[in-house]
Amino acid sequence: MNWFTNTLGTSVGKKLMMAVTGLCFCGFLTVHLIGNLTLYGGKNLFNAYAEHLHSLGPVITVAEWGLLTLAIIHILTGLTLFLGNLNARPERYAVNKSAGGRTLGSSTMPYTGILLLIFIVLHLVNFHFADRTYQTIYHIVSRVLSRPEYVFIYVAAVIIAAIHVSHGFWSAFQTLGANHPKYMPFIQGAGLSFSVIVGFGFGFIPVFIFSIAG
């Protein structure tokens, strides 16, 4: 192994990959959310937005493959770290109690992560791989989200994503070494705000579509 893989292969190296890919996903979530807001503008605006995206052609293809690569790195590294960490404590404690460091987000990272993965597969099947020959993307969205069970799944997934991000965001900065007494409170605040924005921003969309599709 050379110096590069040697460095990335350590526990902190793996965390570096988690942090960088995780922050990229935060960026993606932001763009995705802004795009999705066009749904509030109604059918034509949303279809026009989708149209515009597709007209970008190769840019979109590159972005998709990029996201897939990031996802593979994030998932495989995350699972490796998760299993390694389980292995680091073969005998568990009879009594577990937090001293106040852990949060809902931090203590559930691997689980929220796995649930998100399952959701993303479903989400891609629902919309990305849906047959668009005879229907516009808006039709697909409103058909899927006119079913209460899907509204429930989507809202739940968004809440899970918000919980994941509530720890992931500041944690990424800490891992990158960006813990500074002047900026850390801001970073933590930004992380929490971001997770709330993700939660409400994405969370209302299925409810909104359901209510107008109903």
Next chain:
Amino acid sequence: MTTAKNISLTLKVWRQKGANVRGKLETYQAKDISTDMSFLEMIDVVNEKLTLDGQDPIAFDHDCREGICGMCGAVVNGRAHGPEKGTTLCQLHIRHFSDGDTVVIEPWRSRAFPVIKDLAVDRGALDKLIQSGGYISANTGGAPDANTILIPQEVAEKAMDAAACIGCGACVAACPNASAMLFVSAKVSQLALLPQGRPEAAQRALSMLRKMDELGFGACTNERECEAECPKEISISNIARLNREFFKAGFFSSVK
């Protein structure tokens, strides 16, 4: 002023005869314990009775009993060194418990810290970490004059805060991932902050981190339990510094 009184506790203590045998929680009564006693003195009382009864006393580590050596430690009701903040087990007093409480006492649990007996664990892994880079190399000879190297007060304070680590291992015990990042970060920071530590900083960060992985400690997921449990209240900002030192060493230094 609180006046001492006596209380009784029900203890559930991890008993394990040796490294390779299965252990289990055993129940003992600690009767009429003065609230002025320390937690270890309470175990002493229980042990006296066990010895008189011809039973094996509970094995546990301790030395200074004044919170400075880092020898003591056990997980008490799920909390490393017990429920008080910034306190070692030897400095935890029975006045923080109530009459009739059930107290579960377990050893530090980590693959890197095998149980020797009962509550005593082998923390030799922390020594191996120090040997892998937690030092500076200095030539012998006349001691250099004081203040030939000027160190700003603020930097000296930070280094001293990191140097407060007594190597007890509570951070590992409290970490949901049994990671030793707080310990390693305290040692790396203490030296990296000072000019005397800079010459070997890159090698140190790389070696200590690789050693940590090799010894079977987990990876940090920024749960912050270590910082909350550390009896010396070492800050996780040291972990961020360790990461910076590690990235600098791994990606930008010529050290391999």
